[in-house]
Amino acid sequence: MKWTIGALLKRATEILRERGSRSPRLDAELLLSYSLGFKSRVELYTNFDRPLTEEEVENYRKLIVRRAKGEPVAYITGRKEFFGFSFKVERGVLIPRSETELLVEVVYERVKDKEGLKIIDVGTGSGCIAISLCKLTKNKHEIIGVDISEKALKVAKENAENLSCPVEFKKSNLLKEINEKVDVVVSNPPYISFDDKRVDREVVKFEPAVALFAGKTGFEVIESLIKEAREKLKPGGFIALEFGEGQGERVKELLEERGFKGVKIFKDLSGIDRVALGVKEDV
Ligand code: GLN
Known part of the structure; x- marks a missing residue:
């Protein structure tokens, strides 16, 4: 099956919800936007029906697995917004x-x-x-x-x-x-x-x-x-x-x-x- 951005987000959100994330949709969006190299989550919505390559889906899958095991999104993406500024963070x-x-x-x-x-x-x-x-x-x-x-x-x-x-x-x-x-x-x-x-x-x-x-x-x-x-x-x-x-x-x-x-x-x-x-x- 060929995944679109919209469909993949929906699926990842379901997985993260089942695995106990308190903000499954936001997590799924932040990780996909990071994985595709987008500057902001808005780009997910302006490209909602875009089909993804197998490689793109695979890269995203790896991030979702890490998140599903409890790793915070900020450690996966290496960034966190604070007061409107973007900060680098790491373990x-x-x-x-x-x-x-x-x-x-x-x-x-x-x-x-x-x-x-x-x-x-x-x-x-x-x-x-x-x-x-x-x-x-x-x-x-x-x-x-x-x-x-x-x-x-x-x-x-x-x-x-x-x-x-x-x-x-x-x-x-x-x-x-x-x-x-x-x-x-x-x-x-x-x-x-x-x-x-x-x-x-x-x-x-x-x-x-x-x-x-x-x-x-x-x-x-x-x-x-x-x-x-x-x-x-x-x-x-x-x-x-x-x-x-x-x-x-x-x-x-x-x-x-x-x-x-x-x-x-x-x-x-x-x-x-x-x-x-x-x-x-x-x-
Ligand atoms: N000052 C940093 C923060 O507020 C770190 C605080 C801490 O390490 N306790 O995020």
Whole structure:
């Protein structure tokens, strides 16, 4: 049988649905569009009735098999959209999440009318937060991304280059290698507890544990980061942090215990508390 784009998409969607994907149609489209070298999924629809060669069908089949075994689409295509920008990702680097866009928005709102601030993105991963902030603020601030993982730093540097962003990347365990005072600390740190049973199996299997898990309580990294940020922030500077479902109250408390003022909690698009912001008191 000769497959058309439309028919093959339908079949792949059915297979991925049966295999438990939560977004089978989107996955099927992203993988076919990648496999055919299209720039966007729209091209699938403008070529809906186009027949595919045997080789094209075979190449796509291999990708669907990988996806059916649970591999995230972003690791198969090597790319993930975040804040409208396309980021390179690979195994060993956390795939940017749409929830994290809220963190970027919260910081952007507070720095957009200023200039020359020193902003540190802690645990930068693919660099998605640092680079999106750099794009949005049009290089008005000095942005540094730090990570403990060499692999993450390599990918983040490539992303900064591809997106023409002068972000500096540096190896550091949290803020330990930062020797100057900064205006903003932003981070999507690991915040999952080792005992949390809600984490998707495919996330645990494919994504880096160091980017996800914090320790027994889930607050271990957030706690250390708040403590270190207290030392490194200039008076009047602020910290913005992402955290997990149900952690908001405790994160607020931790910030207040360390003297952060005006602590605010922001909800993500699903209505879940997701981001905390606290200002270091003026001294
Ligand atoms: N900053 C990156 C992101 O938000 C990586 C975060 C992490 O590794 N915990 O996607």
